[in-house]
Amino acid sequence: MRKPAFDEAGPLLEVRDLRVEGQSDDSWHEIVKGVSFDLKRGEVLGLIGESGAGKSTIGLASIGYVRPGCRIKSGQVRYKGIDLVSAPERHKRALWGAELAYVAQSAAAAFNPAHRLIEQCQEPAIIHGERSEKKLRDKIVGLFRKLSLPEPEEIGERYPHQLSGGQLQRVMTVMAMSCHPGLLIFDEPTTALDVTTQIEVLATIKQIVDEFGVAAIYITHDLAVVSQVADRIIVLRYGEIVEEASTRKMLAAPEAAYTKTLWAVRKLDKQENLAAKPILQLRDIDAGYGRSLKVLDQINLDVPRGRTVAVVGESGSGKSTLARTIMGLQPAFAGTIEFDGVALPFAFKQRSVPLHRRIQMIYQSPDTALNPRRRVRDILCRPLHRHLHLSAEARRQRVAELMSMVELNTRLLERLPSELSGGEKQRVCIARALAVEPELIICDEVTSALDQIVAEGVLKLLLRLQQQIGITYIFITHDLATVRAISDWIVVMHRGRIVEQGPKSQILTPPRHPYTELLFSSMPEMDPAWLPRVLQKRQTGGAAQGASVEMSI
């Protein structure tokens, strides 16, 4: 395939007044409303914004691609002088993979599970005319080595399911790099990963950009992440550019009011207060799946009444199992659970109905936690009817009261969950949990599916409710800002054990347990110098420290 004639002099990518429309209910709506920007060679541009801001659409449109159901209405996207909007399909196909590459959000879903990784990494190069398999193989293995994947010679022979999420994301970057493209699009490449894994991928991306001098567009909703890799940041909202500035300037002195609110979210900090009797006490709890697989090992935990206990850890550390064990969904094998001074049966079915009422749970994803076929009013009325036996009139009043407690308009009562936004849905979930006047609410990553501003609103709401009615929270999270915002007591979990626990002030300040240190130091900060600093620190003391973490746990 012959490459078209490039203009090597001008900017690498010029996007001019780009307008993209999406189809819904038979009519076309503008999703991207006149966006213009330039990208120089070797530059990394960060696109940030909430969901629905048009980040991904812009990212895909910059390589001339639109999703089915969308179309480019007007504007130009010139890559090295070639307009990708008007270019015929076969020209674009010649560029995709070779000059323009895309790294998707979930590497696990983007790889074909039935083919070996090396075959999938070679494919773009073969499509674009590479004939020597030996040469290509060496090149891919070289890239594997460069991105410090383990066993670079053999890892390509494996299938996608044999690698971890972070490794897959790096292999996907190799795949994108196999033809040495001029422009890479990263679409939320670390969103699905743990913080400790995220840091590897971020390092990889930075390394690729520095070494090969490729230009990249990095799409994310996480400010701290984008500030690590981007030279310049564009803040988007409703498909329009709110603000554009260099990373340093953007972090130090954001101008637009909207950008400022984005920044403010990360500054929420709750005054620690621990003086309270425990409402829930866990002693030597073991729990797990089936008869033999132990996920929780010797858990001891006191939850003070009216306070918040934050449980942090990577995925697989057992934090969700802990929540399910307390709820009784995953009965403990051994130990004791005391709730309000009374022993709590392990299995949910053995607990009395009033006990069901007193402990409630809020889920991570409000999309699946609400029945899509029931209206908000029905969702809220049912527990009132069942647990509190209120009359129809009392229920109506209480529902209105609940809605005002979670700051929702009573107009929304007649809506179906699909007619609500993510934040509104999560508020309905909170209202449902509050409906039965519980004493303890377990919040399982309740803000991680929400945009930052929305998440801040939800956190503030939860804090206000705690002050007003003295509810106790167990807050499961992996986000440091959330921990800081809401907790009194912090529990750090790793591989089913509590590694360290203590008051917030103590856990958040060094010296800490090595694993806590590793976990907290991996949580990105809004400082462009953070990533190099952490990586350097890990390289000097890293190997020995990593080993000691493994040993001591």
Add this chain to the structure above:
Amino acid sequence: MIAEEKVMTISKAAGPAGTHWRRVWRHVRKAPLSAWIGIVIVLAYLVVALFAPWIAPHGETEVVGGQYDPWSDEFLLGTDQLGRDMLSRLIFGARNTISVALMTTSIAFVLGTGLGLLAATVGGWVDQLFSRLVDVIMAIPQLIFALLLLSIFGTSVVNLVLIIAVLDSTRLFRVSRSVALNITVLDFVEAARLQGEGTIWIMVREILPNILAPIIAEFGMRFCFVFLTIAALSFLGLGIQPPTADWGSMVRENATLINYGDITPLLPAGAIALLTIGVNFVVDWFLHITSGLKE
């Protein structure tokens, strides 16, 4: 003040319901040609079935002419082997065949969906028991099994309906169980359990509304198959018994005419085929809409 508020809530409650019907109407208006053909066919059959005594020129079992009279002005489609008017019997046949098929499918639907939901919701040994039972029933070819059971229990309409309903409910069981299993793992079902809701509530209020679309589509498909099974059984002489008019047995009774190049015996077969096509068009369209709604 309170009254005013009440009025407001009522008017608000009416809003979404109104939009619901508007949405349905929009879908109907936008329906593709095939769906329109299907709707017209099904409606025509329903009208014929409901008003058979008024539409038919002669009685269902009335002997009005000679054996195998040809098509004429008096007997538009001729007469059958006993001299009964063919057209009238076709019209009454619609009534008998459709009502039996509808009854059978409904029983199969309630039975299969109910047990499928129960198996998916409760899980464990209940699920194992019903699933294995269904496997056993499905292991035996349906038509042969139906013939066997009919010859054991005798050929009455009630037996016919019950036997085919039970045999066909296995298919609905499998469909509803597998769709429901996808729903039972969602958080809102667990949330309902955590609120202390019972199994029945979870089955009927939480899961059923979410699997209704594929189940109704399956209902339509099953209706066609039941239709064909009954026709086949009638053709074999074990279905609806004479003198009741029924399309399947009408094909058999007049089969000899084929030898003389008369297409009359093919008419009841054609009636079956046309209704099957019509129902399938409607079901396809319904499936298309619901798959679009899911997004």
